[in-house]
Amino acid sequence: MKGLVIGGVGILHVFLAQFAIGGGMLLYYFERLAQAGVPDTRKFVDGYFKVLVLVSFVVGALTGVAMWFTTIQVGARTIGIMLDEFHWLWATEWVWFAIEIVAGYAFYRFGPQLDDKTRRRLLLIYAGASWMSLFWINGILAWQLTPGGWLDGGGMWAGFFNPSFWPSLLFRTAVAATLGALVACVVINTMDLERAAKAALIRRASRFAAPMALMPVFAAWFMAVIPADSRQWLMGGSMPMTMFVGVAAAASTLIGGYVVVGLIVKKLYINGATATMLLALAFGATAAGEFVREGARKPYTVRGVLYSTSMTPDEVTQLRKDGAVTKDPYPLRDEARYPTAQLRHGAKVHRALCDACHTVHGANALVELTRTWTDDQMRLNVSKLQRTKGFMPPFAGNAADVEALVQFLRWETAGAPASWPISDTPETLAQIATWLDEVGTAPMGDAR
Structure with a gap:
């Protein structure tokens, strides 16, 4: 970390x-x-x-x-x-x-x-x-x-x-x-x-x-x-x-x-x-x-x-529309490791939004912090991140970014198997989008 x-x-x-x-x-x-x-x-x-x-x-x-x-x-x-x-x-x-x-x-x-x-x-x-x-x-x-x-x-x-x-x-x-x-x-x-x-x-x-x-x-x-x-x-x-x-x-x-x-x-x-x-x-x-x-x-x-993600509040608002990694030009160091494009997407979201404070496995590991959560619980908690933990910044991405991160963490928790199903049903993404809209992009505390 x-x-x-x-x-x-x-x-x-x-x-x-x-x-x-x-x-x-x-x-x-x-x-x-x-x-x-x-x-x-x-x-x-x-x-x-x-x-x-x-x-x-x-x-x-x-x-x-x-x-x-x-x-x-x-x-x-x-x-x-x-x-x-x-x-x-x-x-x-x-x-x-x-x-x-x-x-x-x-x-x-x-x-x-x-x-x-x-x-x-x-x-x-x-x-x-x-x-x-x-x-x-x-x-x-x-x-x-x-x-x-x-x-x-x-x-x-x-x-x-x-x-x-x-x-x-x-x-x-x-x-x-x-x-x-x-x-x-x-x-x-x-x-x-x-x-x-x-x-x-x-x-x-x-x-x-x-x-x-x-x-x-x-x-x-x-x-x-x-x-x-x-x-x-x-x-x-x-x-x-x-x-x-x-x-x-x-x-x-x-x-x-x-x-x-x-x-x-x-x-x-x-x-x-x-x-x-x-x-x-x-x-x-x-x-x-x-x-x-x-x-x-x-x-x-x-x-x-x-x-703490090195993003301004205005940029978080914009990334809710554009996506967290849409303009990320850098390839993953170990891209061939991931069996699907969604997992590669999730790895990039982790690198952009989580990597400054969290590891995947190790100190302050996201796999351990989320191990006992159900899939829907993880989707909700990540979408409403600033309410899940008030000292966390708002999630700076869209519904597809949330789901990609969820699947990436689930895949890592399962031991990184050689195959993994894609999860992008319209119903799931619509529910995540609703949660993102409900929580907005304002942090929990005042700017002062």
């Missing part, structure tokens, strides 16, 4: 990027402590920055390129709209990213040779540039779920400063600070210091995770401003979505409880194993949170503009 590739790469990239932002801010804080004469902080800064550069710059850069590559392959039209609407803001983000990279590598290469004032300025530039990179990216990503006034012709800035911009930005900033603090606890445990000296550094690093206490406020703010149907999926309307909300909340609560109560209030010592476990929990919370953010947009990739 193509979405799993984007999801896997995206989760790792987001985790590393947020660590880079939080790590940069924490390094600037510790550099100021070092210049104030706090013991061992200079040693920590130089050691931590090597970890930051090697992990975040190298792996982060690779996953960033991988994100662009995979999204262009799977969701080229979504990326195209984002670039078309926000090309100058993307360019601005890239400038900040370039500043971040130059400042980071300059400090990595020349840091030990620089005077205190230059070191402090270079780290401030690095930390500020990394956060500004988040600032610009956050607005564009938040626009996908909550376009706000942009839908009414408000222009680029109305789309950028959309309803979920500020809660998302503040939440991600708190996450970044927490990740920086957790990695710091791991790094401190690897330093050749006495336990008391390590404990003193850990206490200072743990203060950087204090913004975690505000994350529930930012999360509640985010939930309040997203579209009503998206909020319903997260709060029980879709059990997988609700489960991931629970995973993210539970992992964050465990981390926050340990950090705030144990490290900040009680001033407990944390060893490397425990710090690594908390960091792993943070990765799990990040993964669940990104799944929720992506899933909340359904049935769209850009709310009110582009469905």
